[in-house]
Amino acid sequence: MSQTTSHAEMQPATEGQPATKGEVQHHPIRLYLVVWAWLFILSTCSYLVDYFQLAGYLRWSLILSFMALKAGLIVAVFMHMAWERLAFIYAILLPPTLLLVFVGIMVFESDYTLLSRVTFFSAG
Known part of the structure; x- marks a missing residue:
């Protein structure tokens, strides 16, 4: 007996479509590289807050903002919460x-x- 599969089962899942039964959705490597780049940029900005010796509410608001953005990126992409x-x-x-x-x-x-x-x- 030969197994027949439908056309929908043979195509990989795209970003707008959920994966069908038995398929695994893979995200492009470019997405992860862009997120890593943004994490590097945000970490650099966080370091620059200390380097330029900012103080007071400005310092803490910038550090907490960068921290929240980095945590959001990690949760959304690496923990797959965006999908x-x-x-x-x-x-x-x-x-x-x-x-x-x-x-x-x-x-x-x-x-x-x-x-x-x-x-x-x-x-x-």
């Missing part, structure tokens, strides 16, 4: 976003608490 279902993407992106919102709320609350303590304890 996963939307639920998995929400599992990665939603918690840090909510944490940033809560940190922002706490910053405003801390300013109010400090102001009320200074007002209460200094009036005497």
Whole structure:
């Protein structure tokens, strides 16, 4: 008996199409090289923040921004989250976003608490 395969099963999966049963989706090597180049560029920028001796909020905001961009690239490409279902993407992106919102709320609350303590304890 000869095995017959359909035309769809013989073609490799493209970026817009999911892999059919029994196929493995391979990404072009160019994608990984571009991501490695961006990681190198972002790491260089992070190093330059220290080299130029930036200080204060500018330093920490740049370092944290570069760190978040590098982590996002690694998770998206090397952990294949860019090609996963939307639920998995929400599992990665939603918690840090909510944490940033809560940190922002706490910053405003801390300013109010400090102001009320200074007002209460200094009036005497």
